Amino acid sequence: MMLQTILAPNASPMTLDGTRTFIVGRERPVVIDPGPDDPSHLDAIVAALNGHAPIAILLTHGHTDHSASAGLLFARTGAPVRMARGALVPLQEVVTEWIEDGERIETDAGALLAVATPGHAPEHVCFLWTDGPAEHEGALIAGDMFMGGAVTTLVAPPEGSLTDYLASLDRLEALRPGAIHPAHGPAIADGMEAIRRYRAHRAERIEQVVRALRQGPAAPGELIDRVYGAELHPGLRGAAEGSLRAILSHLAGAGRVRASGGRHHLTDS
Numbered sequence: 104m105m106l107q108t109i110l111a112p113n114a115s116p117m118t119l120d121g122t123r124t125f126i127v128g129r130e131r132p133v134v135i136d137p138g139p140d141d142p143s144h145l146d147a148i149v150a151a152l153n154g155h156a157p158i159a160i161l162l163t164h165g166h167t168d169h170s171a172s173a174g175l176l177f178a179r180t181g182a183p184v185r186m187a188r189g190a191l192v193p194l195q196e197v198v199t200e201w202i203e204d205g206e207r208i209e210t211d212a213g214a215l216l217a218v219a220t221p222g223h224a225p226e227h228v229c230f231l232w233t234d235g236p237a238e239h240e241g242a243l244i245a246g247d248m249f250m251g252g253a254v255t256t257l258v259a260p261p262e263g264s265l266t267d268y269l270a271s272l273d274r275l276e277a278l279r280p281g282a283i284h285p286a287h288g289p290a291i292a293d294g295m296e297a298i299r300r301y302r303a304h305r306a307e308r309i310e311q312v313v314r315a316l317r318q319g320p321a322a323p324g325e326l327i328d329r330v331y332g333a334e335l336h337p338g339l340r341g342a343a344e345g346s347l348r349a350i351l352s353h354l355a356g357a358g359r360v361r362a363s364g365g366r367h368h369l370t371d372s
């Protein structure tokens with residue numbers, strides 16, 4: 104097995120069924136997103152490594168549900184912890200090497216190409232798997248760019264940028280990935296279809312916000328009710344407000360929305 108998936112026991116509304124740790128390779132493997140600080144999960148990773156020291160512990164981004172056990176896994180394996188620069192809350196004490204955009208990380212099961220994909224978080228990277236087993240050619244280890252079984256992922260300020268996220272979708276589409284392995288939710292068989300679906304969902308949300316603003320200037324809290332209405336799970340209200348703020352700043356960057364006195368209005372009305 105050149106790809107192992109280990110699901111951490113940290114299910115929640117934000118993490119769906121939990122965080123997935125991926126191990127790519129067997130004799131010179133990498134561990135991607137070692138996950139939350141949970142002893143049973145760490146033991147499961149070490150057992151799956153089957154005595155082989157990883158060449159690196161890679162983080163798609165710094166969020167604690169992906170990274171909290173990185174230092175503990177380093178202590179048990181000696182493998183360097185690597186992530187890309189730019190995190191608002193840098194994990195400097197555990198990161199020993201930076202990941203560079205476009206870098207190839209060679210395992211015994213092929214190469215992982217690091218692809219900078221800011222949006223969910225500024226430092227976010229995905230890994231495109233090439234030159235490995237045929238059944239995994241073009242597979243994308245996608246961190247939080249996608250959520251399996253969902254149509255959207257969290258993009259919210261201060262870390263998130265919808266403008267960056269949409270550009271990252273374009274960038275991934277140009278690489279024509281095969282299957283997508285998100286950190287949360289099951290694998291997505293048709294990566295290109297998922298990219299189009301995620302983009303379409305964002306476009307629809309953006310248009311919903313524009314339509315809601317046509318009803319008149321509004322503060323973000325009022326806009327949530329106009330856009331999401333009663334369908335919104337109370338536990339997801341904070342996330343909804345965050346993604347709404349990301350849409351507003353995306354629209355502001357495009358010159359379509361302006362804010363005054365805490366309320367947003369369209370520039371063309």
Ligand SMILES: [Zn+2]
Nearest residue numbers: 164166223247
């Ligand atoms: Zn995250």
